[in-house]
Amino acid sequence: MILWAALVMSHWCLGLSGAAGLERIEGCGTRCSQGLHCKNKPDSLFPPPCQTPAEGLDTSSVFHNISLSPVMRCEGKQKCSLHLSIKTKLQLHESVHGVSICTMATGMMGNCRIVSFTRASRERMSGQQVELENDCTDLSPGQQVRVTVKTVPSYCGITWTTTYEAPGCVREDLRRHVPECITGRLSYDVNPQKRELSVRVSDMLEDYSYHLRLCRRKDFICAGTGVNKLIKKEDPVKSVILPYARPLPCLCIEGWSTVMDAPRVQVCPFTDRLEELWSEITFDPLAGTLSWEPACPVAAVVSLCQEREDGGCVDLPHASQNVSREKMTFTEVDPHPQLCMKFTAGSQSWTKCPFANGRFQAWEIVVTRKQDHEDVQMSSQINATFSVGLCVKSEGSAGCQVTETHTVHVEKRKAVGLNLAGELCGSCLQVMRLDVKFAATVNHCLKECDPSTAVEPVISRQASWDLTWVVVPAGVCLSGIIIITLVLHALLTIYQRRKQERNGDCSSEKQTGPSFECVVPAFPSQPVLHRGVLIPDALQYGNTEKANLISN
Structure with missing residues (x-):
């Protein structure tokens, strides 16, 4: 219990020290133990050759408990510099006149300093253990330096060397006060209806304007999307509106000050929107190639599957690929509506069916019911080969037991009849393309036979045709009779009028000729x-x- 309490207290103390930040110093310098007078001066990069040490003098007998730590020297809230503090304890000998401290970073010249002891203090404190501290070595955030501590004069073999890495800008204390680390703080609000991001900036680098943009993060690079804004240092409101097209998980807001090689800060509002990645599916109908390219780097498994009636999707054999950032392609694919792509990332899965609208469907089965049998035909938009099996579903099982299988070749836009023997009502056809690598196995089930519904349409159509053959000739004959009757009636009317005119003439005129001229x-x-x-x-x-x- 006591040990557990001690661990908790030590963890709490470490947390407090981390929260308090780095140690501040008023100015750099060298400090020695009381009574030991020190002088600090630069050392040459090319010291003289080392000397042979006296008997019993070695590294362990001279240097004890050398420690390195970062400190900050500040001239203002955002004007702090980083330094390396080197502390050591050493056993003072008459032959050791001082200590040389050198630091060297990759690609940079070394920096060496000598801390020398006065002769009087050295003779007075010879044989005692003294402390020495120097904090005048400049550091850059995240810089890696090689530290070497030697005696003055330099004795061969008495050297302490180590490699030290300065804290990076990830530390909050540096991000607030060291100019090389000040990135500003970004906060945002999302407006999904307008597809806009309202971005606010705080803790900007003083006396500098500020850049903001949207970018897509890939590995260590964030590629810009073309949306850029500038907040001027004199603007009272430090906020902008950034429009976005899609809420991708790698879409980030990036900000930095308008200084050379300024550090940048990024926040990504849509890191959990993985479903946005599964929409970029393309299909080449001429090559039969199905492709998908991730808009963001993602560790996922992509497979082809066949959609079931219950909404599930069964993986096709040998149709799975691991994807991270490169384009993924499936060749020789049959674009059937039941063929889908399944994306699995972590414990989540998403299914997309690019052919569900039937736009690229290459073939279909057409079934028509005739008087005594089902007429089944296959039509295709391309030359294709199919496996067609007759199967029967068993009760209580979703599977289909195939009884016989046929291979069918279908030419482009030429329907082929499937001359399957027996009564097909209530049976199923199991169809799959054989001339491609990836195809769905499609079950096309026929309707149950119903004698009443099967005969009635035939009878009604036959009766309709019989009635037509009776009514049409009868109508033609009746029309002819009516026309002839009308003509005869017109002629008879004309005849009667002329006869009346003749009779009227005979009665009114005087007969001068033979009487038989007007005899009726x-x-x-x-x-x-x-x-x-x-x-x-x-x-x-x-x-x-x-x-x-x-x-x-």
């Missing part, structure tokens, strides 16, 4: 049938002109 027969004679038309006798003798007209 007392007894009507029988009409004569001329070419199928009854002609009265009056038309035969009294009006030869009308008779000739009808005959003609």
